[in-house]
Amino acid sequence: MRTKDFKNFIRPFEIGELISCDTFARVVESECDALPVGAAVMGRQGWQDYAVVTPGDVKVVADDYTAEEWMTALSSPGQTPYLAFTQKARPMPGETLVVSSAAGAVGSYAVQLGKLGGMRVVGIAGGPEKTAYVRDRIGADAAVDYKSGNFEEELAAACPDGVHLYFDLVGGRVSDVVSEILAMRSHILLVGRIAANNSTTPEHDMANMRHVWSRETTMHAFSRYAYAELYPQAVERLGALLRAGRLTMHNVVLDGMEATPEFLNQKLAGRHLGKVLVRYADENGKRI
Ligand SMILES: NC(=O)c1ccc[n+]([C@@H]2O[C@H](COP(=O)([O-])OP(=O)(O)OC[C@H]3O[C@@H](n4cnc5c(N)ncnc54)[C@H](OP(=O)(O)O)[C@@H]3O)[C@@H](O)[C@H]2O)c1
Incomplete structure (x- = not known):
């Protein structure tokens, strides 16, 4: 949607601009008590290895759901x-x-x-x-x-x-x-x-x-x-359904920053079932 100059509710990307998307990440360095090292955070940090953020840019999320659950059923x-x-x-x-x-x-x-x-x-x-x-x-x-x-x-x-x-x-x-x-x-x-x-x-x-x-x-x-104030309610209800085993989904997890544009093309062309997620780092924060 944002690669076209169509009349839309959101402006198109400009050439060279960071591509934004929902992200799940871990804090690796911190100068702020609200974002302790190791905390899981979600935001829209886009296609990049590291981001410098303030507490207002991200939401700290509980570790009682997996990264995949946070990025799919709960997002x-x-x-x-x-x-x-x-x-x-x-x-x-x-x-x-x-x-x-x-x-x-x-x-x-x-x-x-x-x-x-x-x-x-x-x-x-x-x-x-x-x-x-x-x-x-x-x-x-x-x-x-x-x-x-x-x-x-x-x-x-x-x-x-x-x-x-x-x-x-x-x-x-x-x-x-x-x-x-x-x-x-x-x-x-x-x-x-x-x-x-x-x-x-x-x-x-x-x-x-x-x-x-x-x-x-x-x-x-x-x-x-338009319903951002209802996101916590949605997470609570969808989380309860997940816990009760009443929601399921197939996720495709692909690796690598350089291949991400190709993964996006594959998704839009219908190659994959369910949600396509791309991983840029392993559990220890090492670049994939
Ligand atoms: N309103 C909102 O708040 C909101 C929020 C999130 C997403 N969205 C929108 O919801 C839509 C779905 O997003 P998603 O992430 O769930 O994508 P998606 O459905 O996972 O992926 C795209 C799928 O569209 C199908 N497709 C591609 N071209 C088609 C065509 N010409 N006719 C019919 N189907 C076609 C393909 O599946 P097949 O192999 O089955 O063709 C492809 O797998 C997007 O338009 C997105 O912008 C809206």
């Missing part, structure tokens, strides 16, 4: 659907939830939280390995491959009562197909626009707004950043 991937479902459109038991990019980082948690909310969940993902993961590992009732020749028919067959809630991470053609089978007074959560961000010529979507109008559908644009 953006878990928090985004948790906050979207609690603040914008609640899962309704028995109704049908459709999640796009369902095998991805955020989508995997949207599927699981939708199931925990009692919904019938249908995940959309690219290819048989990803649809098997969505159905068999994270518990969707059905999974549909948007790259198959019969996407439209297969999605309609998986949603016999129509789509009551659409958790949309991609837009583009996938969303046009979903719009055809919206239920009356349904809801769309606009959470991501991968199809537009992932292309030099953004795919247009919701080409036929007549479907939204005729089903009296409500569309909710959602940004997690």
